Structure formats: structure tokens, C-alpha cells
Amino acid sequence: MSYQERRALVAIFGTILIxxxxxxxxxxRQPNGxxxxxxxxxxxxxYFLILIVVSIIVRIVISIAFSIINVIATREKExxxxxxxxxxxxxxxxxxxxxxxxxxxxxxxxALAMGNPPSTMFLLMLLGGIGSELVSDISExxxxxxxx
Amino acid sequence: xxxxTISNNVRKLRFQHNEMTQQQLAExxxxxxxxxxAIEQGKYTPSLELAFxxxxxxxxxxEEVFFLNKPPP
Numbered sequence: 001m002s003y004q005e006r007r008a009l010v011a012i013f014g015t016i017l018i019x020x021x022x023x024x025x026x027x028x029r030q031p032n033g034x035x036x037x038x039x040x041x042x043x044x045x046x047y048f049l050i051l052i053v054v055s056i057i058v059r060i061v062i063s064i065a066f067s068i069i070n071v072i073a074t075r076e077k078e079x080x081x082x083x084x085x086x087x088x089x090x091x092x093x094x095x096x097x098x099x100x101x102x103x104x105x106x107x108x109x110x111a112l113a114m115g116n117p118p119s120t121m122f123l124l125m126l127l128g129g130i131g132s133e134l135v136s137d138i139s140e141x142x143x144x145x146x147x148x
Numbered sequence: 149x150x151x152x153t154i155s156n157n158v159r160k161l162r163f164q165h166n167e168m169t170q171q172q173l174a175e176x177x178x179x180x181x182x183x184x185x186a187i188e189q190g191k192y193t194p195s196l197e198l199a200f201x202x203x204x205x206x207x208x209x210x211e212e213v214f215f216l217n218k219p220p221p
Contacts (some may be wrong), residue, residue, distance in 0.1 A: 148191065
């Protein structure tokens with residue numbers, strides 16, 4: 001397994017860890033009562049903002065830990081450059097990820113249009129975001145594994 | 149339209165050039181070793197620029213490095 005494949009696997013693991021762990025911690029703290037109260041919007045605004053910060057910090061930590069463990073375990077140096085193939089794989093993976101994000105956004109708007117409460121819309125957008133990250137990382141792994 | 153399949157002689161040319169390693173070729177071409185591996189295994193068709201760069205490194209015409217498996221009719 002190449003360095004890039006291992007890195008993609010670690011990214012998949014990181015996304016599951018961050019999204020799952022944070023959702024398990026935050027979702028039970030959703031405000032009860034009126035589904036349209038300002039508290040609901042405040043909760044989801046805070047949820048997304050903190051998720052962005054936590055996600056960046058945890059990803060940096062995971063990336064550093066991966067680099068160290070990878071060098072110790074494989075004695076293989078990290079490639080010092082990204083070439084045309086890396087860029088193509090990244091572009092195509094991001095494109096698939098964006099499709100999923102767009103799908104999540106449309107589903108969220110459809111949920112609102114059908115009269116569902118705002119929390120359903122936010123939840124669908126969140127799922128779209130997580131799904132987008134996962135599809136992007138999984139596509140990257142497959143492209144490196146299968147060839148491009 | 150029928151898809152053209154492109155093969156290459158990169159592996160053969162490496163060995164004809166003092167058994168150049170994949171890493172050495174990658175460094176000269178400015179790509180990662182994994183990209184050279186993917187090209188040799190036919191899993192990646194490089195850009196025209198990289199294809200010409202490989203031909204220049206091996207000092208041969210482009211068609212000696214890359215060739216069509218079946219010429220178009």
C-alpha cells in the first residue's frame with residue numbers, strides 16, 4: 001500500500017472519528033421544546049462553528065501523528081511533492097465530494113419545503129457535509145489503489 | 149468512438165539506462181515514484197508534457213516511450 005493510499009485511509013478514519021464523536025457528544029444536547037425557537041438556530045450555528053474548529057485541529061494532529069508513525073513503521077519518506085497525477089486525483093475526488101454535498105443541500109431544502117422543522121434541514125446539511133468528506137476520501141483511496 | 153489504449157516501454161528503457169531506479173526516474177521527471185509505478189503498470193496515462201519529459205530523459209523519440217496497442221483504423 002502506497003503512502004497516498006495510507007493517507008487516504010487515515011483521512012477516512014479521521015472523518016468518521018471527528019464527525020461521529022462530535023455528533024455523539026452534541027446531538028443529545030439539542031434544545032427541547034419549540035422546534036422553531038431561536039435556541040434551535042443558536043444550537044445549530046454553534047454546532048457547525050465548533051465542528052469546523054475541532055475538525056481543523058484534530059486533522060492537523062492526525063496528520064502529524066500519521067507522518068511520524070508512517071516513517072517509524074515503513075521507513076518510507078513522505079513524498080516531498082505533489083505531481084500532476086496527485087492533482088488530477090484530488091480534483092476528481094473533490095468533484096465527487098461536491099456532488100454529495102449538493103445532494104445534501106437539495107435534500108435539506110426539500111425537507112424545509114415539505115414543512116419539516118429547521119433541525120431536520122440542519123441535520124441533512126450536516127449529513128451532506130460528512131458524506132461529502134467521506135466520498136471524497138474514499139474516491140481518493142480508490143483512485144490511488146485502482147489507478148487513474 | 150473506440151477508446152485508444154496506450155502502452156509504454158518505461159520499464160524497459162529504465163533498464164537500458166544503467167538500470168535506473170523508479171525513484172531516480174521520478175526525481176529527474178519531477179514526479180513521485182508512485183506516478184512512475186502507475187505509468188509502468190498502465191494505470192495512469194501521463195500528460196503530454198510529462199510524456200515528452202520522459203522521452204527527453206531517455207533521449208529517445210516519444211513514440212519509443214509510448215505507443216498505441218492497436219493503431220486506429
